[in-house]
Amino acid sequence: MVQIIETIDVDVPVRIAYNQWTQFESFPKFLDEVESITQTGETHTHWKVSVAGVTREFDAEITEQHPDERVAWTSTGGETEHAGVVTFHKLTEGSSRVTVQIDWEPEGLVEKLGSLVGAGTHAVKKDLKNFKEFIEAQGGAETGAWRGNVDA
Template sequence: MVQIIETIDVDVPVRTAYNQWTQFETFPSFLDEVESIQQRDDTHLHWKVKVGGVEREFDAEVTEQHPDERVAWRSVGGETEHAGVVTFHKLSDTSTRVTVQIDWEPEGLLEKVGSLVGVGQHAVKKDLKNFKEFIESRGVETGQWREDVPR
């Protein structure tokens, strides 16, 4: 299992950063490897990704969600095994620290070699920079979902 942890500070209020992160279907706008996400209900998602030229589909379940604090998920079924959590920390009224932790199991030789040289870490860092640019350029979220999903 590989663990990736990355953090970025974004110049929007914590509520704005969190609200945007609950809009899963917009992830292709800032996550390079994500082709599409379909939200099936409040806690179930279907992902299509393309990593290293390889297309994969999997389902994920939101396992915990607390407004302005955290969103956690895990894959269910399918080939891709991973879990993660995004946390939101208020730095000021107009600034938020976003931390992403992803645990995943590399599949095949290409992913295993890539994980050894930090390809996943680099991708998550780039995706967080993309998120920063996306939300700061907009200044407001594209939507929100403020329900609580207890652990």
């Protein structure tokens, strides 16, 4: 199992950063490897990703969610085994810190080699930078929000 932890500060209030993160179908706009996400229920999503030219599909379930604090998930079926959590921390009234932790099991030679050279870490770092650019370019407004609670 490989663990990746990355953090970025964004110049939007924590509520805006959190709200945007709950809009899973918008992820392809800032997560390079994500081709599509379909929300199939309040806490269920279907993902299609492409990593190093290999396309995979899997389902994920939100296992814990608390507005303006955290969203945790785990894969529930398909070709990828992973789990993660994103946390949100208020820095000032207009800025926040977003931290992502992903635990995943590399599949196949390409992913195993990539994990050895830190490709996953670089990808998550780039995706967080893309998220920062995306949310800040929105002029401090999210594209939607889901503020429900899911208890672990």
